[in-house]
Each structure stands twice: as structure tokens, then as C-alpha cells.
Amino acid sequence: MQLRAPVVSTVGARRIRAAAACCAAALALALPGCGGHSPALTQAPQSAPPAPAPAPVRDHTAEAAKAANAAPAAEMRALAPRAALAMPRPYHLPLPQAADRERYGQIDENGVRLVAQAPVSTFSIDVDTGSYSNMRRLLNAGRLPPADAVRVEELLNYFPYDYAQPADGRPFAVHTALAPAPWPPSNVLLRIGIKGKDIASGALPAANLVFLVDVSGSMDSPDKLPLLKSSLKLLVNKLRAQDRITLVTYAGSTRVALPPTPGSDKAAISAAIDQLVAGGSTAGASGIALAYQAAQQGYIAGGINRVLLATDGDFNVGVTDYRQLKGMVEEKRRSGVSLSTLGFGTGNYNEQLMEQLADAGDGAYSYIDNLMEGNKVLVNEVSSTLATIARDVKIQVEFNPATVREYRLIGYENRMLAREDFNNDKVDAGDIGAGHTVTALYELTLAGQPGLADPLRYQPATPTSPAPGRDGELAHVKLRYKLPAASTSQLMDVIVARQAIRPLAQGDDDFRFAAAVAGFGQALRGGKHTGSWGYAEAHALAQGARGTDRFGYRGEFLKLVDLAQSLATSKPAHAGGAVPERAAR
Template sequence: MQPRAPVLLASLAAALALVLAACGGPSRPLPEPMSQPVSPAIAPAPPPDPGHAARAAQSRSAAEMHRIEPHAALALPHPYPLPAPEDRERYGTIDENGIRLVAQAPVSTFSIDVDTGSYSNVRRLLNAGRVPPADAVRVEELLNYFPYDYAQPTDGRPFAVHTALAPAPWHPSNVLLRIGIKGKDMASGALPAANLVFLVDVSGSMNTPDKLPLLKSSLKLLVNQLRAQDRITLVTYASGTRVALPPTPGSDKGAIVAAIDQLVAGGSTAGASGIALAYQAAQQSYIAGGINRVLLATDGDFNVGVTDFRQLKSMVEDKRKSGVSLSTLGFGTGNYNEQLMEQLADAGDGAYSYIDNLMEGNKVLVSEISSTLATIARDVKIQVEFNPATVAEYRLIGYENRMLAREDFNNDKVDAGDIGAGHTVTALYELTLAGQRGLVDPQRYQRAAPATGRDGELAHVRLRYKLPAASVSQLLDVTVARQALRPLAQGDDDFRFAAAVAGFGQVLRGGKFTGDWRYADARALAQGARGADRFGYRGEFVKLVDLAQSLATAAPATAQGGAPAGHAAR
């Protein structure tokens, strides 16, 4: 057996040379097949091979390639495209409101919504070169991101209600009914004393520039607005929870800023235990007659403890009974849980905002601090009854997750949205008037609408609300007269701009009800309705419409789970 050892070694060496030569690239000639090796003591030496030198050189070249430094090999062109980072952003499903026949369902009831997070999140996605997923676009939050110049209340109520009518820009034969609410203004210096508990996510998922660093910069902007009577507490959570700053007077700005500077990210995300500790801290510093609020700042990526969406929402619903409300401030990309942020704020009688840059942080925590913190009316519900003699069909644009049953309107135990000082709230209905062709074919057999003597009315709008310390609601109502209908061109800037925003949002969602109306139409309408635009929000919107159109036109595939490709190029 020993004489075979040199033969086996020679065979292994030859096979290794073949492998190394083959690694030199498919364009190189393969060596000829080798015959079964025999003992050199028995077999005669083979004749000289003229290609041997070339093959040996190839083998040496291949061997040298395999000795390249690992990091240099990684720099070589990759034969396949690298996979994109996993996108774990989560959005609640939205079933867009459909057409309702007045003959079958003359009454529409919903809760108001003062959230604005969907708009700034859509802005973030567009600025990143992505068409937003349809469920990321909540049209009511796009509408309510913008302040409107509605008149202040003059009758002692906490807010005023205004209605207006004009043709729908995407269906000129239809009519847009705008319902506008204006909360009573309150200067920041006149706000009640505030007990604010900032619940800050410092888990590892927050360790990117658009998360914890942006959050810290935004909080520092708020510090300059604090007064001596205000109290600030910082509670942090990651793998565990702790009080990073005990209740501190707003006048001690140095201590507050120092505590903010010390926040660092790391660990898992025990959000539920953080919420419990934040409410406990708020109760310990409770200010009777003041503002008592927890502000949760996170990307929503809870992964330790209670993580179930329904359990977290139920937990916050129970905590709001203590008199402490909860608002949410969303940050970040990639793993952002938008559904959780929006629904927790709703359950906590607060507002949801998404902060994608420092300007937005300034808007939420400085420019609009009064409406962010001070509640002037609670559980505000809107109910609209349409006149079957004058209106055939209607459709509420947006507010899909704010719909209420008809009987909920008079039930003071049913929760609804709150209005902050100076808030404006806008809702739009698209109406098909009687005698006009609608989207639903008329029934062959139906009763004629009874004569009511109110043929000049299109609708009756009723609102219920509670004063902040009250448990019984009050009623306010407004009649919408047909004679108020004006051409769209004669509508005020606020009406036309709101129509442009609503149209844009619908097109961004796929344009199910907007026909051939396009981004260019939304842009033209918004551009002509910018008005004074003190903060530049409307001008920025026009640029976002341009960006959405460019993204959709350039490559419908850019949608990345966004609007259907058939609508992307609108």
C-alpha cells in the first residue's frame, strides 16, 4: 500500500491545480481530462505537453486571485443586486368611504380628528423618493395639517362652526360641502400650568439621526417655552424603565437641557412598562385645573413586554380615566409603527404628530404649542342629516377610522376627538344633488321624497361637545342653505386650498373617486389659493405635489407598496 502514497499525493495536487485554474474565469480554456493516475515506477513518462506552461500560468493566476484580501474581494462588482433593507413600517388598513344614498342613509356621524401625523409622514416618504403606501394617506390629516382663517367664536362657545359650498373640482357637476371648526385662540402665556411627562424611547432602534438626536433637538426647542409654573418629567424606556428627570420647574432650564443631553440609545423596547411609569409620574405631579399630559416619543417598535396593539390601546383607554391625556410624537423610518402611534393618541384623548425634521418639531412644540397641549372641548362629534328632496348621494372624504353609529351622537359615554386652543378642523363631503346623475343608479321602484317645505336646505349639521371639566355634552347646530352655493373660482382661498389637498390625497391613494383629475390639477388649484401663507406650509405643499408627480411619472415601480401602478402616473 505504501507505494501508492506518492500517486495519491500527485492526484490531489493535480486536482487542486484544476480547481484553481477553473476559478480563473469561464473564458479560460479548460484543461484536458486526466487519465487514471498510475505509478511512475510502472508507467512510462508522458510525452512533453506544449500547453503545460500556459495551464501552469493560469493555475498560478487563479491561486493569486484567491489570495486577495477579503475586504478587497468584497469591493468587486457583485453578480446580483444586493437586497434592499427590510421595510417593517406598519400602517392600519383604510377602507375608503364610499357613496351613500340619502334615500337609504340620510344621516352621517363621525368624530372630529386633529391629528396631523399622516401629512408629515407622507412628506418624509416623498422626500425619500417613495410613493407612500395608500394606507399611509389619511386625507383628513392632510387637510388638518394646515391652519385656515376661519372666524373666531363670538358667542362664548369654545369654537365656531362654518359651512361653505362650491362645485367639486374633480366632478364639477357635484358639490363640495365644507364644514370648518375654529377653536378659540389662547396665547401660550395664558395656558394653565402644565404637568408634562415626556416618555422617551431610548432603545437601540432609536439610534439613528432621524430618531433620538432629532427628538432631543426638538425637546430643547420646547424648553425655551416653559414657564416657572410648568413641571417637566423625563421617563425613559428601553430594556427597562427609569425616571431620567424628576418633576422639574420650567424655570430650571439648565437641568432640563442637561437631562436631555444625557439621553442615549441602546437595548430592547419595553414600551408598555414605560407607559405605566409615565402615567404614574404624571399622577404624582398632577395639577388640578392644569394641563396633565404624557407625550410619548418613539418609533413605535415595541418588542418587550406587552406588544399586542389591542392590549396597548386598551391600557391607554383605561389610563385616560385618570385625567391624564396622552399624545404621541413619531420619529424615524424603516421600522416605524404608524398604526400604533395614531391609535394610541386617539385612545389617550391626545393628538398624533410625526416629526420628520426640526422645522416640524418647532411647529408641533413651539408654534402650535397651545393647540398641542390645551384642550378647550372634549368628545366633539359631528352629525350631518341630508335633505332627500335636494341631495341624492353623499361621500365623506376621509375620517374612515372616525366613523360613529348614529346613536353614538347622543351617547355621552362614547369617546370622540378633542379640540385644542386655536385648532382648526376641516371636513369635506362630496354631494350629488337631486336630479344630477350620480355614481349609483336610481332604483326602479322607490318612494318619492316627501315634501318638507325645506327645499332650500341641503343639510342640517349638528355638533356635540363637552367642556373640559364637564360630563354632559352641549349641542350646536347649523343649517346648510342651497343658496350658499358659489362657483369654485369665487370661493375663498381656504376653500380652494382644502379642495386641492383633498384631491391630492385621493389621487395619492389611487384616485378611486376623482376620475381624470391629476396631480397637475391639484397643483394649479393649490398654487392659486396659497394666500398669505405666513409659515410657508402651502408653498411646501405645492412642491410636494410636484415631487409626487415626478416620482409617479418617472417610474411607477418606485411606489414600493404605494398607490396602484395604474394610478401612479396621474
């Protein structure tokens, strides 16, 4: 039997040759991308030129084959780019992320106090708002804030409330209100609201402003120095001819980048801002000293004299301990120059330092995470940011043991004072700016209601009988303050009557919205005192109390509550980064 070679059709042969050519082309394209030798190194050495080839013999069969292969060659050229695309590309590992070095002061949350044992609560007011915008920054970055980053009083005071203006010639008015608490309805919320008198920005006293700007290498980030410069330019547009602005910069060294310049010379001020460039280490303490020196040299009697420190707080040269820096600022404030802080940036942000320095400097702490916040602080609220109308404002509340069993102050943990500090005019407290609103909330358990603390065995089982004529009183609210140029305080007081309790649904929008914000802040901190009441309930309560919302702050709050709820159900706390450091107070 004679074997025959398999017969391949002309079309089949063409496909085989095209496939082989494609493989060869792909291999040729892949070899240069490999980590092996280059073509030059793989060529064999040539010791002598090759011998001349014999004269070719015309082969008609080969010519026919060449013509037949023309079409497969065209197919090969068309397929070669596809083969190149199919080759694996090199895989690059992501760069390691910098460790999260943000610092927050430790907050020991206020607990429930028995009126029978501690009937008096005393604290300083606080007008800081930085905790709110920092919380917003963290949520927008996909992270729930650490508990120590949430100061509930700063969330409350971020929002303006429609409290009535003072009508008796005093610098501010005090308002109280009562309604059931939304989390345990058996308890009652007492709201204490303060409204500073409004002063139009054009009617403010002449201002001597010294901006102390951190231009160290740590500020070389879009959310730091560039945002700071853009925010400062917003303020420049509000300056008047009688105002003066000085720019002091610090990095490895300090210098005056702009000597005292009238607010009318906006071109010179803007040009100096444009020239700010980041680089070097951070000698913050020497910068503070130079800024106060500049403020003293340009001091305006009867005017606004203020240093505004703009930084991420990452001091690393000279005095770096926040306690020493705080002591330095406390000493300098006696000169009549206050200090406010403007925080910027992420990753290495020292929030504890920024908040504590502002408290020590009789100023306000703000965190600027975007240009809208810069506009809020330096344009919309410039009067309250710069102009002080009352100093050392303290609040003391005495609860009636016959009508109130327990109480808890929500927030203000690092503003608590001793009972005797209330009447001591040498004890420093917070200041109120023009138009400022300040809100404080107490949660009360009324007498006859079950409380968290068991009754004592050796104390009376029933509440103490009230003084004659005071059985309908829940509390006596007292405030002390000093006028800006005074050294002696003045007293105000308000009686809180039980009959003032109204259903929560009948409370004004401001009361219900403040309750929602307080509940949200407590939920972010773990909800120790709010039980199962959480983000959904906070959103529902705030939604119904949005009111006019002139600047859209309350609408933004609703979005942040939704975002926090989504993050809480999808990620553990601190997801997306390292847990920030917790610093002792």
C-alpha cells in the first residue's frame, strides 16, 4: 500500500502561513520588552566577511508562491498591532502612603451628674468652629472622624441661629428654651442661646491685622498654602483704608514679608501674597514672637489688634511642645493683642495645637478645608471673626434639686471651670465677637423620673424641699462677662421655669436643628448617651428644621449625615488611613 502526503488546500495553506507570521511578529515585539539582552548583544561575532553568494537562478515556482503569499502577508501586518496590545504590560506597585500623623486632644466626655451631689455647673463659652469643618473634610475623604476629633459644641456653634438681638444696651442677649430630648423622650433638653449684637463690617473699628503664615515645606500641598493664599485674597477685598495688614512668614527662619500696609493698597497686599512659596522646616515659636512684635508696633488704640496664625500646626524647630507654645500665647495676650488660628491641610495636621492656641489667645479656631469655608470665616463672618464685643464670658447653672434629678452638659469638655472660677475675674474664659451666636445644651432628668445613678442609702430618699416660691423653677442661669476695655466683670441671670417646656414638635427650627446636630455629634463619638438614636433620626429631625438656610449650611449638614451613615454601614471607624494620634490634654 502506497502512502500519500496529506493534501492541503490553497486557502488552508494561506491561513497557516498567516498564523505563523503573526506568532513570529508577536514574539519579535515581545522580546525587546523582556529583561534579557538587547539584539546587539545577541548577535554572533563576525570574524570575516561572508563569501559572495552564487548568482541566483530564476525559479518560476518561487515567484508563483510569492504571489500567493501576498494576501497572507497583508493579514499579518494588520494583526501585528493587535498582538502588541495583547502583550502584558509591566505592573507598578503603588507608592507607600505616608503615615497619618494628625493629632487630636483627648476628650473625656461629660457624664451624668446628680443634682443632690453637684447642683452647680460652670463653664466658659466657646466660639470655635474648626471641629465641624475638619469633620466635614474627613467624611468627604471617606473616613469617619476619630472620636477625639468631634467636639460637639463646635458642631453646634458652626451654625448661625436666629436668636433675638440684645435690646437693653448689653453686648449680647441670653435666651433659654426647654423641650423633650429626641433620644430618651423622658428627658428634657435645656438650650442656652447667646446672641451678640450685630456690627456691620463697614462700622467695625480700624483693624491692625498681622497674618502669621507658615511657608514651611509641609505647607507645599494644594490644600495648604495655595488654599491659604486664595482665602487671604478674599479678605483683602474687604479691607478698608483705615485697616492695616502685615504679613509675617516662618519656615526655617522668620521674616516680615509685607510691612504694615493700608487696606486701600490692595495691589501691594495681593502681590505679597502671590510671592509666598513653601519650603524649609517649621520654626513656629519664633514666628509667633515676631508676629506679636509686629502687632505691638502697629497697635491701634481702641481698634482691632489681632494675630491670625495660618498653618497646619506641624512645628518641628525650636519650641514644639504645645504646652510651652500655649504658655507663650497666654503671656502675649496680656498686651491687648488676641490670636486666632486658621487650620489647613491633612495628614500631619495638629488640630490639638490649633484649638488650644486659639483658646489661650482669646481668639477663635477655624479649619479651612475649601475656599467656601475661607469665604465663610473671612468674608461672611468677618465681624465676629475679628471684633470682640465681650471678653471672659462664663456661664454658671444652678439646678433645683426639688425638680431636677440629673443633668449632663453636652460638649464643652475642655472649657469646664471650677465653681469658684465664675466670680474670679482673673480666670480667663472665651470671648464673643460681633453677631456671634453661642449655643449650649443640657440634658435633664426631672425629679420623679428614673435616672442613671441609683439613689444613695444614707441620703434622703425624696428630693429636698424647694425654697418658698421656687418650686416651679428648674434652674438659675447666670453669666459673667467683661466689656472689651474693662477689667471687672458684669453679671446677668435668667430663671428657667418648668412651665416653659414645650413639645419638641412645637419647638422653633433652631431648637430642633441644634438638637439634631448634638445628636449627630454624639453618634459620631459612639452614641454613649443616645442609645439607638443615630444618623437616620438626626437626618429626619434636621430635615424638618432646615428653615430658611440662607447660606446652605444646613442643607450641607444633611448630606454629611447621609455620608456618615453610609460610611458607618460600609467601613470600620478610621477606614482609609491610620488611626490618628491621641494626645493627652
